[in-house]
Amino acid sequence: MNLNYWSWDTFFDALPVILQGLGITIGLTFASYLFALIFGFLWTFLRRIPNRFVHFIVTWTMEFIRSTPPLVQLFFIYYALPVIPYIGISLHPFACAVLGLGIHFSTYIGEIYRSGIENVDKGQWEASTALNISTWDKWRKIILPQAIPPTIPMLGNYFIIMFKEVPLASTIGVAGIMLLARSYGAENWSYLEPLTIVGIIFLVLSYPSAVLIKKLENRFNKRFHKNQIMKDKGAMQ
Amino acid sequence: MKEVLTISAIFEIAPQLWRGVQITVSILIASALFAYAMSFIAGLCRLSNNFLLRKLTGFYVELFRGTSLIVQLFWLYYAVPMLFGINLGSNWWIGVIAIGLNYGAYLSEVVRSSILSVSQGQYEAATALNMSSFQRMRFIIFPQAVRMMLPEFGNYTIQILKGTSLVSLIGLTDILYYGDVMRSTSLSLSPLIYLTALIFYFILALPLIFLTRKAEKIAKKGAAS
Numbered sequence: 001m002n003l004n005y006w007s008w009d010t011f012f013d014a015l016p017v018i019l020q021g022l023g024i025t026i027g028l029t030f031a032s033y034l035f036a037l038i039f040g041f042l043w044t045f046l047r048r049i050p051n052r053f054v055h056f057i058v059t060w061t062m063e064f065i066r067s068t069p070p071l072v073q074l075f076f077i078y079y080a081l082p083v084i085p086y087i088g089i090s091l092h093p094f095a096c097a098v099l100g101l102g103i104h105f106s107t108y109i110g111e112i113y114r115s116g117i118e119n120v121d122k123g124q125w126e127a128s129t130a131l132n133i134s135t136w137d138k139w140r141k142i143i144l145p146q147a148i149p150p151t152i153p154m155l156g157n158y159f160i161i162m163f164k165e166v167p168l169a170s171t172i173g174v175a176g177i178m179l180l181a182r183s184y185g186a187e188n189w190s191y192l193e194p195l196t197i198v199g200i201i202f203l204v205l206s207y208p209s210a211v212l213i214k215k216l217e218n219r220f221n222k223r224f225h226k227n228q229i230m231k232d233k234g235a236m237q
Numbered sequence: 238m239k240e241v242l243t244i245s246a247i248f249e250i251a252p253q254l255w256r257g258v259q260i261t262v263s264i265l266i267a268s269a270l271f272a273y274a275m276s277f278i279a280g281l282c283r284l285s286n287n288f289l290l291r292k293l294t295g296f297y298v299e300l301f302r303g304t305s306l307i308v309q310l311f312w313l314y315y316a317v318p319m320l321f322g323i324n325l326g327s328n329w330w331i332g333v334i335a336i337g338l339n340y341g342a343y344l345s346e347v348v349r350s351s352i353l354s355v356s357q358g359q360y361e362a363a364t365a366l367n368m369s370s371f372q373r374m375r376f377i378i379f380p381q382a383v384r385m386m387l388p389e390f391g392n393y394t395i396q397i398l399k400g401t402s403l404v405s406l407i408g409l410t411d412i413l414y415y416g417d418v419m420r421s422t423s424l425s426l427s428p429l430i431y432l433t434a435l436i437f438y439f440i441l442a443l444p445l446i447f448l449t450r451k452a453e454k455i456a457k458k459g460a461a462s
Binding site for chain 2 (some may be wrong): 047063084100164171178181191196
């Protein structure tokens with residue numbers, strides 16, 4: 001191992017430069033996560049349309065978005081969207097990244113919502129029908145308040161996963177920590193320290209949040225485990 | 238503008254992108270195998286009785302799970318040759334090592350949690366039958382745990398396929414690389430170029446999607462039947 005290449009001078013020179021991009025990186029994470037949370041609902045409800053053809057189209061569109069690389073999707077939105085005739089619009093790189101990452105992860109989020117909704121007891125649906133509650137109120141007051149809270153730890157995990165995908169946006173020119181590190185590296189001919197800083201920033205931010213989510217998960221499991229036991233008992237009788 | 242609408246342009250684009258399929262598939266296979274190997278090594282090491290081994294693999298797993306693939310790829314590409322003075326061979330190897338180490342860390346958690354979720358009674362029964370700890374793992378625990386791992390291995394293999402697109406950033410000539418080359422010469426074709434690239438990736442993912450669904454069925458059935 002040759003530590004001669006490591007220079008603390010470069011490290012402390014690059015650190016403030018790279019930290020300038022931290023706001024963009026975190027902002028992009030929140031923006032695209034919010035987009036995915038909202039868009040995920042759209043997938044969930046589209047999949048519930050009781051029409052075989054629509055169901056088929058929606059399911060395979062989700063599968064297509066989910067199993068193709070987000071990097072290619074970003075390039076599509078950044079390079080290809082503006083030149084599509086009639087509907088083409090040119091967006092700021094940040095907006096492209098929100099759209100690209102948001103749509104990609106909304107397919108995952110949609111699946112999480114679905115699992116939450118499917119776990120709501122069948123009796124709740126029947127009861128709301130029996131009580132003549134309108135569809136809107138049924139979803140808003142009965143189903144969703146029971147379906148969403150148990151999925152919160154899973155949704156939290158996706159927040160961390162998205163945070164780690166955000167540096168992909170550096171390839172289309174979003175000036176987050178990754179892009180600043182690479183341009184610093186190119187200017188000063190030293191990639192070692194700036195890239196190490198980026199790695200440390202990611203580690204410092206994502207590891208504690210992962211631990212926090214794990215704790216949250218344990219707490220939620222305890223809380224919802226009780227309901228589950230009662231449900232199982234009900235099923236047995 | 239009219240050029241964009243001609244679907245026949247796809248017949249021009251597809252052969253160009255096809256040249257990159259070989260690199261994408263070779264990286265997919267090599268890094269998937271590497272990730273599987275790493276996952277079993279790290280997953281079993283984290284369950285070992287040796288304190289040092291457990292902590293070291295724990296460090297590896299958290300390090301690679303805590304930073305993103307693109308950071309690791311660039312770090313291996315730019316920093317490792319500088320820091321250690323070693324040449325990792327070629328960019329192809331850098332891509333394989335980065336993707337393999339990254340997803341190996343994720344998969345090791347799958348291996349670990351599957352082995353831990355085999356019921357305690359199975360361990361006790363194997364011990365009661367006077368099996369050695371190796372026999373117990375080899376004949377009792379492992380066959381049951383592997384079934385539970387299969388769906389997640391399928392899912393992560395799709396993730397690895399998606400991850401291979403990053404190697405175009407370090408100059409490897411994969412599908413996306415040829416797409417970018419074409420786009421830089423004919424920007425008006427770019428919607429079709431990237432759409433074709435996405436379809437290429439999706440066709441590669443299809444067998445993995447069906448294998449994953451099959452794996453889910455196998456996992457549900459359990460070892461008994």
